[in-house]
Amino acid sequence: MSKDYQAGTPRRVGQVKEVTSLTNPIVKDIKALTQKKGREESGTFMAEGLKLVIDALELGWTIRTLVYAKAAKGKPLVEKVATKTVASGGLVLEVNEKVISSITRRDNPQMVVGIFEQKWRPLRDIQPSESQTFVALDRVRDPGNLGTIIRTADAAGASGVILIGDCTDPFSLETVRATMGSVFAVPVTRASVDEFLQWKKQSGVNLVATHLAGSVDYRTIAYKGKPVVLMMGNEQSGLPEELASKADRLARIPQQGRADSLNLAVATAVMLFEARRHLLDLELRT
Numbered sequence: 001m002s003k004d005y006q007a008g009t010p011r012r013v014g015q016v017k018e019v020t021s022l023t024n025p026i027v028k029d030i031k032a033l034t035q036k037k038g039r040e041e042s043g044t045f046m047a048e049g050l051k052l053v054i055d056a057l058e059l060g061w062t063i064r065t066l067v068y069a070k071a072a073k074g075k076p077l078v079e080k081v082a083t084k085t086v087a088s089g090g091l092v093l094e095v096n097e098k099v100i101s102s103i104t105r106r107d108n109p110q111m112v113v114g115i116f117e118q119k120w121r122p123l124r125d126i127q128p129s130e131s132q133t134f135v136a137l138d139r140v141r142d143p144g145n146l147g148t149i150i151r152t153a154d155a156a157g158a159s160g161v162i163l164i165g166d167c168t169d170p171f172s173l174e175t176v177r178a179t180m181g182s183v184f185a186v187p188v189t190r191a192s193v194d195e196f197l198q199w200k201k202q203s204g205v206n207l208v209a210t211h212l213a214g215s216v217d218y219r220t221i222a223y224k225g226k227p228v229v230l231m232m233g234n235e236q237s238g239l240p241e242e243l244a245s246k247a248d249r250l251a252r253i254p255q256q257g258r259a260d261s262l263n264l265a266v267a268t269a270v271m272l273f274e275a276r277r278h279l280l281d282l283e284l285r286t
């Protein structure tokens with residue numbers, strides 16, 4: 001990291017800088033956020049697009065750096081977020097297209113990129129109430145799946161996503177892209193298997209695990225009356241016994257055809273919207 005700038009260092013006085021060189025140390029530090037190590041060291045991540053940056057600021061996320069392409073200069077909304085960034089002690093970078101392409105690793109980049117502080121909701125802070133639904137993911141590996149699940153959880157009104165064990169990073173560029181902004185709306189928690197099972201015991205949730213060998217049709221489960229956690233297995237190996245055996249229900253989504261399972265994000269969407277249908281008391285009508 002360069003001495004005069006760290007993507008994750010809080011700043012007291014906001015500044016605006018013009019940067020045109022790919023070898024500029026600030027640009028190098030921002031590019032390091034495409035790697036997990038860079039994100040972990042700085043505690044920050046990158047989100048592309050003006051709408052996402054505006055949404056994030058409205059939802060109270062802390063912006064460390066705003067990067068915009070020269071072509072976006074003078075646009076009222078860009079000026080507004082730049083003013084907010086400086087006012088909150090952040091850095092504003094005006095860059096050329098070459099720099100913004102290299103930061104986002106895209107040929108046709110977004111004109112605006114925000115660097116935000118990561119936020120994780122501690123497991124102990126989740127005290128679920130009756131009508132809440134959570135998604136718990138066991139060792140999710142694919143960033144596209146995780147992003148799609150966070151986006152779907154948002155759309156289905158879920159209250160959070162819990163990552164169990166060694167999961168892909170919700171703040172990677174690929175995952176953030178796939179969330180389409182929902183990463184700013186859905187609280188994400190991480191936990192070990194033991195921490196999760198301990199929390200499950202204390203919190204009184206109905207743990208509905210999905211499993212290809214599940215004994216219960218997912219449509220026949222009571223999703224009301226208690227907070228629900230929908231637990232989903234790893235893409236390759238499914239749920240391990242130590243998690244599946246602790247579930248209150250082992251649900252199966254009946255399938256036809258030759259596919260042996262549904263894609264993880266698709267299965268999660270099916271479960272989330274079924275739980276939502278029960279919670280909203282929607283009756284099937286002909």
Ligand code: SAM
Nearest residue numbers: 210211232233236238239252253261262264267
């Ligand atoms: N080969 C894996 C296995 O044996 O479980 C397939 C995993 S599947 C791609 C990923 C996850 O999606 C599963 O662990 C389960 O949570 C969920 N899933 C996919 N299809 C399902 C189905 N028909 N019924 C219940 N859960 C399903």
